Amino acid sequence: xxxxSSSQDAFEEGLRLKEKRGQGEVxxxxxxxxxxxxxxxxxxxMGADRGIHLSDPGWEQADTLMTARALAALIxxxxxxxxxxxxxxxxxxxxxxxxxxxxxxxxxxxxxxRVAIVGAGLAGLACADRLQAKGIQAVVYDAASxxxxxxxxxxxLVPGMACENGGELIDTGHKTMLGYANQFGLTLESYVKxxxxxxx
Numbered sequence: 001x002x003x004x005s006s007s008q009d010a011f012e013e014g015l016r017l018k019e020k021r022g023q024g025e026v027x028x029x030x031x032x033x034x035x036x037x038x039x040x041x042x043x044x045x046m047g048a049d050r051g052i053h054l055s056d057p058g059w060e061q062a063d064t065l066m067t068a069r070a071l072a073a074l075i076x077x078x079x080x081x082x083x084x085x086x087x088x089x090x091x092x093x094x095x096x097x098x099x100x101x102x103x104x105x106x107x108x109x110x111x112x113x114r115v116a117i118v119g120a121g122l123a124g125l126a127c128a129d130r131l132q133a134k135g136i137q138a139v140v141y142d143a144a145s146x147x148x149x150x151x152x153x154x155x156x157l158v159p160g161m162a163c164e165n166g167g168e169l170i171d172t173g174h175k176t177m178l179g180y181a182n183q184f185g186l187t188l189e190s191y192v193k194x195x196x197x198x199x200x
Contacts, residue, residue, distance in 0.1 A: 007039075010084040014026045028040055028051045029074060067097055072104035116139050116141060117141070120144070121142075121150065121151070125147060
């Protein structure tokens with residue numbers, strides 16, 4: 001808890017979740033000098049079950065990675081079901097702590113994490129594919145009845161041809177998209193070669 005409005009929002013969301021579920025514990029955590037105790041006292045007054053102050057002289061000049069390691073170690077020790085972070089810090093206006101904790105080697109990862117991806121466009125599908133390659137199953141949601149977002153093959157516009165609506169040309173340096181084309185056995189038409197010459 002840094003005292004920033006976004007940290008306050010995260011804390012209040014924790015209180016709302018506890019009230020909605022009718023169970024659980026809300027623990028406010030802050031890393032820093034003695035002055036952060038005031039923010040923790042405010043959290044306790046607003047309904048936090050506990051407040052934890054992480055303090056060490058060696059952390060006075062702590063950067064994001066050092067902060068993340070300290071928070072990740074505490075999270076591993078506490079074993080919470082959910083951790084909420086503010087959007088940005090009050091001191092350097094960054095929003096890196098949450099992401100850094102998630103990437104920390106000390107971070108606790110569920111045995112079978114649940115991931116939901118909203119948006120089945122190319123970015124959402126690529127994200128789901130990368131997660132699956134790491135052994136994490138993701139559920140992809142989209143309001144449309146088909147996948148692909150704004151990109152889709154229109155095979156009725158010109159007889160005998162497929163027009164890629166919303167698509168983009170893939171240049172020879174776009175390794176990710178070329179890799180997907182190869183992985184899924186898609187035939188690519190080169191605009192450098194004569195019509196009919198195809199490459200994979």
